[in-house]
Amino acid sequence: MKRYTSTSLGNFLKNNLVLVGIVVLIVVTAIIEPKFVSEANLTNVMRQLWPLPFIALGMTFVIIGGFIDLSVVGMISLAGVVTASLIDPLGQVGAILCGILLGALMGYLNGRILTSVGAMIQAEVLFITYGMSSIYTAIALLLTNAETIRIARNTKPITIFTTLGSGTVGMVPVVLFVFIVLLVFMHLFYTKTLAGRGISLMGGNKDAAFLTGYNVKRGMRLVYTISGIMSAMGAISLVSRVTTATATSGIGYETNAILCVVVGGTSLRGGKGSVLRTMLGVLLVVLLGNCMNLLGLSTYMQTVMRGAVLVTAIWLDNRKEL
Numbered sequence: 001m002k003r004y005t006s007t008s009l010g011n012f013l014k015n016n017l018v019l020v021g022i023v024v025l026i027v028v029t030a031i032i033e034p035k036f037v038s039e040a041n042l043t044n045v046m047r048q049l050w051p052l053p054f055i056a057l058g059m060t061f062v063i064i065g066g067f068i069d070l071s072v073v074g075m076i077s078l079a080g081v082v083t084a085s086l087i088d089p090l091g092q093v094g095a096i097l098c099g100i101l102l103g104a105l106m107g108y109l110n111g112r113i114l115t116s117v118g119a120m121i122q123a124e125v126l127f128i129t130y131g132m133s134s135i136y137t138a139i140a141l142l143l144t145n146a147e148t149i150r151i152a153r154n155t156k157p158i159t160i161f162t163t164l165g166s167g168t169v170g171m172v173p174v175v176l177f178v179f180i181v182l183l184v185f186m187h188l189f190y191t192k193t194l195a196g197r198g199i200s201l202m203g204g205n206k207d208a209a210f211l212t213g214y215n216v217k218r219g220m221r222l223v224y225t226i227s228g229i230m231s232a233m234g235a236i237s238l239v240s241r242v243t244t245a246t247a248t249s250g251i252g253y254e255t256n257a258i259l260c261v262v263v264g265g266t267s268l269r270g271g272k273g274s275v276l277r278t279m280l281g282v283l284l285v286v287l288l289g290n291c292m293n294l295l296g297l298s299t300y301m302q303t304v305m306r307g308a309v310l311v312t313a314i315w316l317d318n319r320k321e322l
Contacts, residue, residue, distance in 0.1 A: 075133075
């Protein structure tokens, strides 16, 4: 009985390291700094979440498919400035729809270019998507003349953006409800549809996927289009929260998104992953940042800690394959 209990506990800890890490982080920080569990801080944490969950959700599909996407930096920046610029001429709904459409087009363009040049491994797509990010960022700089767009100064009311950025139902942000709908839809898409399961097949073995009749190029375009749409959603949530848009607002989100996906248990080799576990990774990363801020750690030390978490997650991922 003891052996069985010990084995079960070991398997639980092994399979739920992120959840255990979140619990330990909360308990330890709450003991050291009681302000951590205050209502004001918890509300602040929920506001700090965005736009990372949207971006990490899109990145999950890309990594499960066996690729990587560094273009999210440019896509967030360009989608953000375009959305903010179109509020006056098109209204809020029109601006949001155009931002999402632009994200889909950028993601599809990434996938089209990658399939056209025959980039099928992470090393190749890494540099190409980095180049695309530079292009999107440069376009955003040209459109804004490197200036900040402040949507609060626009002539039309921004009630939708205000609701997304700061609206709450009790303590729960309105944007969280929007995200949960997207999360459930994407989870069902990934687990219940042929196209979703095909992404895992493509990430696990592209040659085998091709031999079974799966269109690998179409799959690539699909995952990058999803990443583009989620990046645009992230940009819209960011613009709503800070009420400004700049051509460099996406900087840093690509590494944090990859960190969340890997910490959440999605293999960098592709083929295995979970959109729900990615959200645990997001929660751990955001809570870790909040804890370090409360404890007064410097920005440099916080960067060291995030790097250590990423290295540890990759090491654990490699150990699973042994």
